[in-house]
Amino acid sequence: MTFPTRRATLGALGALPLARAGHAATASWPSEPIRIFVPFAPGGSTDAVARLAAPGLQKRLGVPVIIENRGGAAGSIGTDAAARARPDGHSWLLTFDSHAVMPVLVPNLSFDLEKDLVPVTQIGRAPYVTACQPAKPYRSMADVFAAARKGGVSFGSTGNGTIGHLVMLMMAQRRGVELTHLPYRSGGLAVNDAVAGHVDFMIGSAALLAPHLAANSLRPLMQLGAGRLPALQSVPTAEEDGFPGLSAEAWWGVFGPAGIPAPILSRFHAALVETYREPAIARQFTEINQAELVLGAPDALAGFVREQIRIWGEVARTNRVRPD
The missing domain is CATH 3.40.190.10 (Periplasmic binding protein-like II)
Known part of the structure; x- marks a missing residue:
């Protein structure tokens, strides 16, 4: 028979309070206002998409939802703030399509898009x-x-x-x-x-x-x-106008700092989906803004971003594009 070592036993015992604390934090979430970082200045579509959802999220989660604009450096300043935030579910990132080419635009990023952020959902595209x-x-x-x-x-x-x-x-x-x-x-x-x-x-x-x-x-x-x-209906597409195979869509996605407990991520995902599917919000998004709701699973957003990095990252590298 193999007995656990003293270190293993003490480690297991020491982990119990941490586990209980983690479960307690998850059960009590959210316990403070939620911040959604938008890594661009006010007035653009990303800011509008975030503010469209804020009242519905506040109603569903029971705490204030604050949209915090932190623009600059191709979105990397606001993204860095989200990546460095405590992974307790009170800080999130709602960003735009340039997210996928950020490693090319800003070569010395202080964070890793895939390791330091977790995907929540792709809200939509246009x-x-x-x-x-x-x-x-x-x-x-x-x-x-x-x-x-x-x-x-x-x-x-x-x-x-x-x-x-x-x-x-x-x-x-x-x-x-x-x-x-x-x-x-x-x-x-x-x-x-x-x-x-x-x-x-x-x-x-x-x-x-x-x-x-x-x-x-x-x-x-x-x-x-x-x-x-x-x-x-009277405006031609790029394909119709002599650019075969060419299309380009803007997209908006939500991410959180790595390490967020899975139950919190799941609850926030559900709140986002319910909010954007409210008839008035869905109409604003799809009919008035001529966009399409996606609201897929986290894994779908992760795969989508990898493909965007492959396609548009190459274009940015070829043309030596740099931040503003």
Whole structure:
């Protein structure tokens, strides 16, 4: 018969209070306000997606839900804050598509996307759309590329390394033209300058541009989804406009610091899903913002991000894209 060593026995006994404490913390969660870090400035689609859910989460979880904007360095500042937070379920990250290319944009990251963060759910996705002020002479992207051959055409995006920026690089290369990129700290700032005509055109998610397209303060030129959106039936897709196989979708996902107890992660996931599926919120997200809810399992988000890193990370490396 083999008996446990004294060290093993003492270790097991010492672990009991910790285990009980862990169970108690899980049972009492949440015990303080919940912070959701948004690693971008207010006014963009990521901020809007987070604030859309805050009241419903607060109702379901019974504590205040605080949206904390920490922009800068391609989203790495806010992401670092979430990764370093205590893994007790009171701090989370709601981020955007540039999350997947962050290792390329910021080579000396202080955290590891896969080791220091755990996926919760992909909230949704929306195709990118190009648009310009109606006073501009462009009626299509063909007009934009024709003007670019003469030089001096600028476009705005929500930042270096976003999928919108990267797909514009790909389109310009395929057409053999150069476009001047103007990266903004948030989608709200990019839209403001596009509406004012300070930039020739911009690229942003359908969710970001939808109110301005509906108000005719921006004219849509191309959409980059697999098919035409219900509200943009007269606007061609990239595939239809001579870019076979090309599509680009913005996406929003939720992560937490590694080490969050599985029961807490599961409860927060359930609260998110229930909140975004509320009829009023789902309508806002899908009909008004022209986006699609996903709300999948954590493993699905992990696999999705790995694929995004493979696809868009290569584009960012090839073009030597760096943070704003």
